[in-house]
Structures are given as structure tokens and as C-alpha cells.
């Protein structure tokens with residue numbers, strides 16, 4: 464363990480410290496090697512600031528918006544240890560966020576509600592609001608402060624793993640406007656990282672990555688990196704090329720080779736909302752993301768409604784009939 468890590472977190476890692484301490488007093492900060500200032504803004508919110516660099520990017524790395532998606536959490540914890548030990552030397556500004564520590568502690572996706580529906584500037588306040596609401600409010604403020612500083616590029620990678628199998632094992636959801644040149648370059652880089660598919664979403668939503676795109680001027684991605692497993696059961700080898708990609712992004716050594724594998728591109732063609740308790744999906748519950756259906760097939764039924772495939776190439780994403788009434792139960796995508 465590096466001396467710097469010990470100074471800020473005792474004999475714990477960033478993750479261990481975040482889980483063990485439910486609040487942080489003040490904003491403890493420290494100058495670590497290579498003239499890098501680190502500052503703990505809050506529980507699980509770590510700023511890494513290389514001093515004196517001009518033309519920097521601001522890169523937000525977030526994990527554990529869903530508490531049981533452990534692989535990205537392990538990757539980020541190792542990354543922080545490596546930064547403190549001087550093995551990885553960031554040239555860009557970073558904000559590293561462990562979004563939902565309480566959900567991690569309870570080994571669950573969420574404690575009270577799905578945090579990735581709570582990143583909205585219109586989030587209502589209630590006296591008895593959930594921990595997730597209070598936390599997302601803080602994370603939105605930190606993200607705006609972080610991206611409020613001048614930067615050459617503003618990038619957000621929100622790292623997840625998915626509940627179900629996927630035809631494309633690693634994929635990205637992109638809330639960025641079509642035609643953004645920064646986003647186009649990122650798509651090429653993500654292809655190099657081994658991301659096999661990119662889904663562009665048109666509508667505004669209340670995910671963390673949509674928030675930073677729409678309200679912080681960032682180019683943002685939700686990255687789905689494989690399947691959910693418990694701590695210690697992840698084979699981090701499965702994530703090696705993404706980990707390398709992240710390291711290159713923060714050290715400023717990323718390079719497009721020109722012959723990188725291109726990710727398949729899709730766009731959201733529609734969303735099916737659960738309107739009543741009668742809502743049912745019409746395919747097996749263990750079906751893989753990106754499964755394609757034929758014209759005429761019925762994908763979902765509700766009280767007075769059914770969704771029938773009407774275009775060629777329609778595929779499904781994130782099906783879940785157990786969502787609350789009024790929430791999205793299925794996403795329909797088509798090739799871009």
C-alpha cells in the first residue's frame with residue numbers, strides 16, 4: 464500500500480474507506496507524487512487534479528449507480544490505488560465516483576429505488592426521500608462543479624454490468640447528440656476498447672450519463688461491460704481491454720490506430736412503458752439483450768395494448784416486466 468493512500472484512507476483502499484465511512488469531514492486533500500492533487504469531496508467522490516497542465520480533459524468515471532455491479536467497482540478501486548502509487552500518472556482531471564455505497568453494502572442493485580432514473584434537474588423534493596434521491600442530488604451538484612471548469616474535452620464514462628446475457632457482450636449507450644465530432648471520436652476509441660455495439664438514445668432520460676450530456680456539456684456514455692457477478696467472482700481479464708482504454712484516456716496516451724474494430728451502431732426506435740399490472744413480456748425472461756425479432760411478432764401485452772414488431776431489424780434491450788407502473792419495461796432498437 465502506498466504512503467499516500469494510507470495518509471488519505473488509513474490502511475484501507477478507496478472502496479473500503481467509502482464503505483466504512485458514511486460521511487467525510489471537510490474535504491481532505493493531499494499532494495501525491497507527480498504534482499497531482501487529490502481531494503475527497505464526499506463519501507466515494509474523489510477529485511484527481513494534475514497541477515500545472517494546460518489543455519486538459521475533464522473525465523468523470525462513475526461506478527456503482529447499481530450497487531451489485533461489482534466488476535467496474537473493482538476496476539476503479541485498483542485504478543485509484545495505482546494512481547496513488549504512481550503506477551498510473553493522470554494528465555487529465557478526474558472525478559472518480561462510487562455512486563451508491565449503501566447499495567454495495569447490501570449487495571443489491573438499489574436500496575429503495577433505481578438510482579439511474581434519478582439524475583434529473585426536475586427531481587422533486589420530499590421530506591422522507593430515499594437515500595438514493597439525496598445521493599443523486601449531491602452527485603448532480605458535484606458533476607456540475609467538476610464540468611463547470613474549462614476543459615478541452617469533457618467526458619463521462621458511467622460503468623455498469625448488465626443483469627442479463629447480451630448478444631454483444633460489451634456495449635455503450637450514448638445519449639449524445641447525433642453528429643457530435645467528440646462523440647464520433649469516442650465511438651472509434653470505444654471500438655478499440657472492445658465495445659461491440661453503441662446504442663444512441665434520442666430522448667432525454669434521467670440516467671447519470673444523460674444528465675451530464677444535457678446539463679454539464681459532457682460527451683457521456685453508459686458502458687455495459689458484461690454480466691453482474693459478486694465481488695471476487697469477476698475475471699478481471701474479461702475487462703482488460705476496457706481497463707487499458709480507461710488508463711490511456713486518463714494518461715492522455717489514447718490513439719486511434721485507424722484500423723480499429725468498429726462497434727455496431729443502433730438507435731432507440733421506441734420504448735414500451737408498463738401501464739398496468741397486467742403488463743407481460745411475450746418472450747422468455749432469460750432472453751439476451753439485442754435479440755432480433757421478426758415483423759408481426761408480439762413482444763409485450765398490457766390491459767388495452769400490445770406491442771407488435773412493425774419494422775425489420777427490431778431488437779430488444781433491457782426488458783424488465785417487474786418495473787413500477789409508468790416506468791420503461793422494454794427498449795426497442797434498430798440499426799442506425
Ligand SMILES: [Zn+2]
Nearest residue numbers: 529532623624
Ligand atoms: Zn447498471
